[in-house]
Amino acid sequence: MQYRFLAYGLISLCVSFSSLANPIWKATKGDEHVYFGGTVHVLSEADFPLPDTFHAVYKEVDELVFETDMAAIQSPEFQQAAMQAFQYPNGKTLDQVLSKDTLNALRTYLSSRGMRVEPLLPFKPSYAFTTIMLLELHRMGFTAQGVDGYFFELGAKDNKRLSWLESPQEQLNFISSLGEDNPNQMVRYSLEEVDTLPTMVTNLVRHWRSGDEHALDKLTVEPVKTAFPEIHESLLVARNNRWIKHIEAMFNDDDVEFILVGVAHLVGEDSVLTLLKQRGYHIEKVSHNHK
Numbered sequence: 462m463q464y465r466f467l468a469y470g471l472i473s474l475c476v477s478f479s480s481l482a483n484p485i486w487k488a489t490k491g492d493e494h495v496y497f498g499g500t501v502h503v504l505s506e507a508d509f510p511l512p513d514t515f516h517a518v519y520k521e522v523d524e525l526v527f528e529t530d531m532a533a534i535q536s537p538e539f540q541q542a543a544m545q546a547f548q549y550p551n552g553k554t555l556d557q558v559l560s561k562d563t564l565n566a567l568r569t570y571l572s573s574r575g576m577r578v579e580p581l582l583p584f585k586p587s588y589a590f591t592t593i594m595l596l597e598l599h600r601m602g603f604t605a606q607g608v609d610g611y612f613f614e615l616g617a618k619d620n621k622r623l624s625w626l627e628s629p630q631e632q633l634n635f636i637s638s639l640g641e642d643n644p645n646q647m648v649r650y651s652l653e654e655v656d657t658l659p660t661m662v663t664n665l666v667r668h669w670r671s672g673d674e675h676a677l678d679k680l681t682v683e684p685v686k687t688a689f690p691e692i693h694e695s696l697l698v699a700r701n702n703r704w705i706k707h708i709e710a711m712f713n714d715d716d717v718e719f720i721l722v723g724v725a726h727l728v729g730e731d732s733v734l735t736l737l738k739q740r741g742y743h744i745e746k747v748s749h750n751h752k
Contacts, residue, residue: 483514484724485747488737493712496522496747497734499724502607503598511608517751519612523716524622528723529632531613531625539629546637547588554582555589555644563645570652586644587637593651597658609721622716626704635696642691678729686731698731705736712742 484499496518510516519525533539549555556564556578567589568578574596581589606614616623640647654661664680686693704726711718726733734744 483512483747484727485514485518485751486727486734487745487747488734489743489745490712490741494717495708495711496717496719497727498608498719498721499727500608500721502609502723503595503603504605504607505602506605507602508605509611511611514747514751515608515612518719518747519615521717522621522719524624524718525612525616526711526718526720527609527613527623527625528721529625529627529629531609531623532617533629534632539633542630543633543637546633547584549583549585555584555586556582558586558644559648560645563648566652567648570655585637586640586647590640590647590651591636593655594658597655601659601662612719612721626707626720626722627700635700639692639696674728677724681725682729682731686729693731697725701726701731701733701736704733705740708733708737709740 486497488495488497498515498518534543559567564578567581570593571578571581581592613623615621682693682697704722708720711720722733729735738744
């Protein structure tokens with residue numbers, strides 16, 4: 462289960478929202494405040510409309526801030542760059558780095574889903590991992606755009622200011638390199654998670670509905686922080702610390718911002734909110750009846 466955080470980070474907890482879900486916080490210093498919304502990148506059709514609190518905060522703010530440029534990552538140019546980043550250079554292939562047993566397990570799984578292993582062979586383990594996770598989530602009905610995409614489109618339509626904390630290429634670099642130090646472990650984990658993913662999602666939904674930040678941290682972040690400190694450092698800690706300087710600057714302008722990032726960045730002792738609290742900002746959960 463150690464790579465659970467990776468599934469969480471890559472697809473940002475593709476779990477169902479309910480009317481009780483409210484992963485929104487407000488950071489205040491002096492007379493200035495900024496809102497933070499924990500996001501998911503893939504949803505089911507049944508998850509819409511989103512909770513009223515998201516829309517209440519959206520109406521109040523001047524600017525939406527995302528992890529990266531949502532329009533750019535949908536462009537053909539970026540899609541081509543992504544395929545190149547996930548692909549091994551110099552003719553290297555996945556079957557050259559996987560053990561025979563792992564390769565056979567991957568082949569068997571893909572066959573059960575009506576797919577062949579050959580199209581995955583030119584790509585790194587992170588691509589196989591992402592393919593398996595998204596394939597299973599789609600089978601569970603998570604085929605709609607997520608919170609980020611929804612508000613990016615709505616903000617553009619309403620002429621809200623739109624910005625982001627890192628470039629698409631920076632984000633791609635983080636994700637594409639995952640698992641290269643131990644490809645067998647990453648691919649094996651993704652195959653093992655096929656059977657447990659529905660239960661995982663159910664548990665996450667339960668904690669999400671209860672607003673239990675501690676449980677979310679224990680379920681998604683802490684296991685990898687202990688077992689894979691390098692991944693935790695590069696995917697979460699380093700990025701959170703890079704983002705902070707951009708976020709603090711938002712308290713010195715006349716706008717009110719709504720920062721929408723994967724909720725893994727907002728829970729735990731290394732989170733963006735913890736870093737702000739250490740810098741003297743007041744952090745509070747936004748109430749469900751926020752107007």
